[in-house]
Amino acid sequence: MLATHTDIETAIAEIGDGASIMIGGFGVPGTPFRLLDELCRQGQKRLTLIKNDANEDGMGVDHLLANGQVEKLIVSHIGLNSNAIESMNSGRVQVELCPQGILAERIRNAGAGLFGFLTDIGIDTALAKDKPRIEVDGRSLLLEKPLRADFALLHADTSDKLGNLVYAAAARNFNPLMAMAAKRVIVEVENLVEAGELSPESIHTAAPFVDRIVLLDELTEDYGVRRR
């Protein structure tokens, strides 16, 4: 099914309590802050969030944590968000830590319709503790399972009206992978153009992966350059 254009409230209202949600972004670039702000406003509960990181204090995922909407985080690190670390330590939020490339590959694996892969990453570490091992050609390897989600919330620089997406610079990161791995893919975009305006050779996510397009009327300050 081709993507439909919708307003931000309608797009996020499709999400119910208990949903699993992939969220694009690595730091600020590629994070759909407006979709996250709307999710915070609507207040869906018991969410499982799959994201590279938990943003920084006071932005994005941090608002959902502060609002008590998050049951579980599946991430590669949360070092820049003291509230996420505190939520994990107090047991309020369950946190599954995953090596970054393995997180990406688990998402890609699900998106490609596969059922897991074998790796030696982390094999001598505490993260390997509960993972099944499979021997191949005399070598013991870890089984990593695919990660699927009910929804993906993404940010792209430009979409055409069919849902072909282009990401800016380092804002690509997890977005194209998550676009493949969720049942319903909602993307917020900075620019919307007619079909045919994007070069077919330079499209990063092909239209069939995208379900809902939300054109942003403005970018909040979360999207800007952060002076530390």
Add this chain to the structure above:
Amino acid sequence: MSGDVKLRMIRRVAAEIEAGMTVNLGIGLPTRVIDHVDRGLQVCLHSENGIAGVGPTLAYEDADRNLIDAGGAYVSRQPGTSFFDSAVSFALVRGGRLDLSVLGAFEVSMKGDLANWMIPGLFTPGVGGGMELAQKAQRVVIMMTHRDRQGRSKIVRECSLPITASACVDRIYTDLAVIDIVDGALQLREIAEEVSAEDVIAATDAPLQLPDHELPTF
């Protein structure tokens, strides 16, 4: 560690980087090496968030809001830069395309085990891309203070902290010395200015092999 010592360390690590290499600089002190790599050298800096060909860092007023490195610094594009997604980024790492990975550490053992991702009960931010970088780069060098804040050696016989990867470290750069790990033994290669081999031995909680010639300084 004084600013002067830190700068000498950064410059010494920058000298590791040779023309033609693909290199990843880890979060923290290693990313600062970027601004000391000879501009005339053709090297490709990789960043986990999906960049090959990372250019020098930019001032806030010149920054592109969509162009950061994995540590969050605003970096630049240069001729030949490419962007890709996180799965491709780690295919590059696991596929063995990184010639060099420079990482920080809490502890390094004489066998080359690296601990840099958690301190139980104190600090569990997650590992990011550290395990892949430590396990799969062709060469792994560590940049760290020789001792922790309590004055304890960060070079140890066996890591007491949860490891990031085993037997992965080739060389350690500290504020006191340059030490290679060869077949499970620590070999002292260079010492910092105004530091003696005896100082390094006293600060290191594992046996050190010394060369039979005078040690170069950095």
